[in-house]
Amino acid sequence: MKIISSIEDMKNEMREFRCQNKTKGFVPTMGYLHEGHLSLVRECVKKSDYSVVSIFVNPAQFGPGEDFEDYPRDFQRDSEILRNEGVDCLFYPSNEEMYPQGYKTYVQVYDLKNKLCGRSRPHHFTGVCTVVLKLFHIVNPHQAFFGQKDFQQAVILKRMIRDLNLDVNLRVLPIVREEGGLAVSSRNTYLTPEQRKAALRLYQSLQEAQRMVDQGERKSQNIIQIMKKNIESEPEAQIDYIKIVDTENLDPLSELNQDALVALAVFIGKVRLIDNTIIKPEG
């Protein structure tokens, strides 16, 4: 596995693959790899002739007071994992390489960026779109792999790709869960054993939503109320949002008569966790 940290070197490396009839797959990450990332990496390696993973903790997608400084990092471990998975190239740029002095350009997907997580993280998706567009220009992949856990991110990036006429096929893979159902996340390392137990409420409430729909409930308001109750009975938990929305434009749905995204963000102590599920009501 090649490890490259300069953009120029990366572009030169990537150029060779443009003109051969080979598919290039890409998994952008912020490192501290877990089973969620690995499900993306494995699919990428399997479905591409050449696979690229990036590790870059992107400062532009963290707000003031968020955990940019504390975000967990372990490059040695990450690079060994990726080597063992058969990844061909690891891109590992510095902040100065990605955002040199005088950097001024940002990409925004209007209105989608302000919904769900965008309400409490107003600059987050601008940072995500900007860094992903830069990485796409540098890596020039045919396909890129993202996790369903960041569902809003995937919706926004798909819109960006379409709007800006990029040639990248964005693939979204299912959420990977620990035993008990907690969605795996680099931020789970922040949790105490007790908080980790409290965090199970996120998935439990999503299961509850699915059960209610299976039993015929269609009113979003009723489903959200039960989910809320379930989570609020846990003293460590504080709800940021629980929403039931359209899977494409992320607008709230008052009734579940179509495929719907049930999404939530909950603080467990100081740790903000997200989770979601897509519910396809029958009949």
Added chain:
Amino acid sequence: MKIISSIEDMKNEMREFRCQNKTKGFVPTMGYLHEGHLSLVRECVKKSDYSVVSIFVNPAQFGPGEDFEDYPRDFQRDSEILRNEGVDCLFYPSNEEMYPQGYKTYVQVYDLKNKLCGRSRPHHFTGVCTVVLKLFHIVNPHQAFFGQKDFQQAVILKRMIRDLNLDVNLRVLPIVREEGGLAVSSRNTYLTPEQRKAALRLYQSLQEAQRMVDQGERKSQNIIQIMKKNIESEPEAQIDYIKIVDTENLDPLSELNQDALVALAVFIGKVRLIDNTIIKPEG
């Protein structure tokens, strides 16, 4: 010359050239071609193995109340001109093709977009950056040609190219002037013969600035004052701005001890005209 109006067709056409060892040149225009455009087109044809021109009156770069509807258009004449110049491919998309329903993505180069022309046209450069980025993704050129008349546009696009890690060499060619010195512009067609005479004041005042610097004047304030007087003595003219700024960050310079951009925007009747010159003080 091929004429293509679908993005998909254009991308397929362009793909063939990626992998041959040939340079592709690109001139994006809003049509109604004049000698200014033609200087870009000729350089592009001369310096590229394959030359692409686009004609698209980009609604996103016009503000409310500006001249999007009235902007002059003559596709028959334009396409004949380009054919005669030896252009290989003309891209001529519709608004719906470029901004389909649900379009949401915009690119901005912060702070540069609010200077000079950005003060009276707050969304203009967002529209320019967005359409140029889309066109770059569609055409995928090695080099693109722009005119110095839109100096701020060139500065902003260069910044965008660098920031977003694009592989396009942006070439800026000198302003083409009519006899008497008026910078050629599609908007000159709006002028009455009398207004056209009044419009000569723009270039005359730039020449005056150059003369003052040649004679040793270095204070921007003094130069701007004389330029202002020169233009204001013409009753048809109303100044939007006259500025002397750094050629890269567009910040005002109080003294001309380095290369400086002298730029101005002036309304002649209802027609807003821009012009500029770069002054390199000696010693």
